[in-house]
Amino acid sequence: MNLNSETxxxxxxxxxxxxxxxxxxxxxxxxxxxxxYSMLADRDLAEDAAQEVxxxxxxxxxxxxxxxxxxxxxxxxxxxxxxxxxxxxxxKPVTLGDDFAAQSRDDTxxxxxxxxxxxxxLREPERELIVMRYFDGFSQGQISEVLDxxxxxxxxxxxxxxxxxxxxxxxxxxxxxxxxxx
Amino acid sequence: MKRPENDxxxxxxxxxxxxxxxxxxxxxxxxxxxxxxxxxxxxxxARGPSASKSPLSIRIMIxxxxxxxxxxxxxxxxxxxxxISVFDKSIGTAYAIEQTIEANRGLRFIHLKYEPAGTGVEExxxxxxxxxxxxxxxxxxxxxxxxxxxxxxxxGKAEVWFKAQKGIAVLREKNILxxxxxxxxxxxxxxxxxxxxxxxxxEKKQIEIQESRSKNESITITWTRNGFRMxxxxxxxxxxxxxxxxxxxxxxxxxxxxxxxxxxxxxxxDPEIFVLNPPPDVIRVDQTTxxxxxxxxxxxxxxxxxxxxxxxxxxxxxxxxDKAGKLLQGIPGERIQQMFSDKKFLRIISIGSVAPxxxxxxxxxxxxxxxxxxxxGTISEWKLDQLGIREVYKQPGRWSIxxxxxxxx
Numbered sequence: 223m224n225l226n227s228e229t230x231x232x233x234x235x236x237x238x239x240x241x242x243x244x245x246x247x248x249x250x251x252x253x254x255x256x257x258x259y260s261m262l263a264d265r266d267l268a269e270d271a272a273q274e275v276x277x278x279x280x281x282x283x284x285x286x287x288x289x290x291x292x293x294x295x296x297x298x299x300x301x302x303x304x305x306x307x308x309x310x311x312x313x314k315p316v317t318l319g320d321d322f323a324a325q326s327r328d329d330t331x332x333x334x335x336x337x338x339x340x341x342x343x344l345r346e347p348e349r350e351l352i353v354m355r356y357f358d359g360f361s362q363g364q365i366s367e368v369l370d371x372x373x374x375x376x377x378x379x380x381x382x383x384x385x386x387x388x389x390x391x392x393x394x395x396x397x398x399x400x401x402x403x404x
Numbered sequence: 405m406k407r408p409e410n411d412x413x414x415x416x417x418x419x420x421x422x423x424x425x426x427x428x429x430x431x432x433x434x435x436x437x438x439x440x441x442x443x444x445x446x447x448x449x450a451r452g453p454s455a456s457k458s459p460l461s462i463r464i465m466i467x468x469x470x471x472x473x474x475x476x477x478x479x480x481x482x483x484x485x486x487x488i489s490v491f492d493k494s495i496g497t498a499y500a501i502e503q504t505i506e507a508n509r510g511l512r513f514i515h516l517k518y519e520p521a522g523t524g525v526e527e528x529x530x531x532x533x534x535x536x537x538x539x540x541x542x543x544x545x546x547x548x549x550x551x552x553x554x555x556x557x558x559x560g561k562a563e564v565w566f567k568a569q570k571g572i573a574v575l576r577e578k579n580i581l582x583x584x585x586x587x588x589x590x591x592x593x594x595x596x597x598x599x600x601x602x603x604x605x606x607e608k609k610q611i612e613i614q615e616s617r618s619k620n621e622s623i624t625i626t627w628t629r630n631g632f633r634m635x636x637x638x639x640x641x642x643x644x645x646x647x648x649x650x651x652x653x654x655x656x657x658x659x660x661x662x663x664x665x666x667x668x669x670x671x672x673x674d675p676e677i678f679v680l681n682p683p684p685d686v687i688r689v690d691q692t693t694x695x696x697x698x699x700x701x702x703x704x705x706x707x708x709x710x711x712x713x714x715x716x717x718x719x720x721x722x723x724x725x726d727k728a729g730k731l732l733q734g735i736p737g738e739r740i741q742q743m744f745s746d747k748k749f750l751r752i753i754s755i756g757s758v759a760p761x762x763x764x765x766x767x768x769x770x771x772x773x774x775x776x777x778x779x780x781g782t783i784s785e786w787k788l789d790q791l792g793i794r795e796v797y798k799q800p801g802r803w804s805i806x807x808x809x810x811x812x813x
């Protein structure tokens with residue numbers, strides 16, 4: 223990422239340049255949807271949350287002091303919005319129930335459901351990482367920027383989170399041997 | 405349990421499950437939906453960074469109310485809605501999904517059934533207060549990983565009747581309500597109405613409405629998305645949802661998955677519906693007042709399973725029935741004493757290797773155990789081939805025995 227370019231975009235947006243805000247929107251929209259999705263577990267709600275994130279960012283961008291931390295600032299708004307939506311019972315709880323989950327119909331859907339449960343059984347910071355990594359193929363650098371942690375920390379946490387998922391799945395009888403993408 | 409050496413399959417699985425759809429930013433559309441925000445930002449060009457934030461603040465505050473949010477969304481998207489060929493204009497006065505949303509506002513009680521039976525929740529009753537807030541909920545699950553299970557919820561407390569285990573767990577934990585609501589969300593006619601309403605405004609979503617041609621014929625709404633198709637039937641007079649069917653696209657055809665039928669709306673409520681009335685031999689374990697099982701701490705799953713098994717048998721040998729009960733789903737000590745009154749536990753002979761439970765849906769592990777007992781004056785081995793142990797229901801990080809023990813009472 224070109225930091226100068228981004229700080230310039232942020233500064234321009236702070237001065238009322240809509241196209242610059244548009245460029246920031248295009249750049250971070252997907253990552254905000256992913257971040258919201260990690261909390262809401264509902265794609266449509268996550269899209270709604272992302273729309274609200276940018277509405278608030280549009281309103282408050284003048285208050286952002288550290289222009290180089292725009293992505294992390296945006297992520298903070300996103301978490302707040304998602305929590306509000308959860309509180310308002312507008313979103314799925316992040317902990318998926320055992321037998322309360324949607325009725326699975328076959329092995330493939332059972333496997334997918336098991337994987338979803340494994341992901342949403344993670345703690346929030348790990349879940350954010352996993353969802354961002356696999357939602358739209360964000361790089362460790364991009365994740366690092368949005369979550370405001372070092373790329374090394376991203377890598378380490380990803381490994382640990384995946385290990386937990388694999389362990390959860392194995393406990394539920396699902397391993398690489400019997401996983402087949404359909 | 406060894407760590408996965410090659411997790412390529414996991415990468416593929418996660419990409420498939422989480423990354424099934426790509427997010428497509430569309431700033432032009434966002435601008436259309438947020439004219440005030442756009443106006444506030446562009447006003448900065450003239451007024452500088454001290455621009456007032458009050459207009460949008462008011463909008464955000466108002467939007468916190470779901471109903472107001474809906475109304476606000478209606479204003480924003482009305483132009484879009486009008487441009488979509490949602491209504492079959494050849495059929496009389498158009499039905500609008502808003503009418504169903506309006507009809508749902510007066511709901512105080514609903515009763516629904518799901519078919520086919522045995523695939524999850526089968527029957528649901530829900531009661532609401534005058535403001536539409538959920539007061540009572542009952543959901544019956546005839547076939548779960550724990551066997552048949554009935555759940556009632558009210559005032560922040562849930563009771564789960566595990567019928568096969570003859571036990572009721574009393575839970576006061578915020579996630580239980582969240583999970584019940586998540587399940588109920590699949591059937592909630594209010595929410596379904598709102599989802600349809602919002603989906604209608606999205607060009608990417610395919611919604612078709614077929615008006616009824618007579619008072620006896622339902623209005624049909626078909627929503628197709630992501631390989632699934634939902635077919636909703638709406639009463640042409642009351643505008644309430646009568647049923648909805650779900651289909652999944654497989655091999656080029658939409659295959660039937662399930663049917664939800666709304667049996668009663670606003671019928672007089674029998675309060676007994678929301679009360680569990682088990683027979684006397686059902687054990688009630690109040691998990692709001694006691695911890696069940698053993699804390700995992702830093703132990704691996706396999707280690708904690710062995711520890712639970714060992715401590716359970718050691719407690720029985722020491723005739724510490726309270727401790728044994730705590731490790732066996734929190735069953736009261738006196739009941740444990742009754743259950744094992746015909747045996748005297750002498751020593752642990754072996755605790756074997758931990759393996760996944762043969763039924764993966766239990767999410768548990770099993771460990772074979774052999775214990776020496778004295779029964780009717782005779783010493784023998786009591787073999788438990790598959791002592792089932794897993795994390796305690798709603799008490800993460802704590803493990804207890806949940807299956808594999810058969811006793812003569």
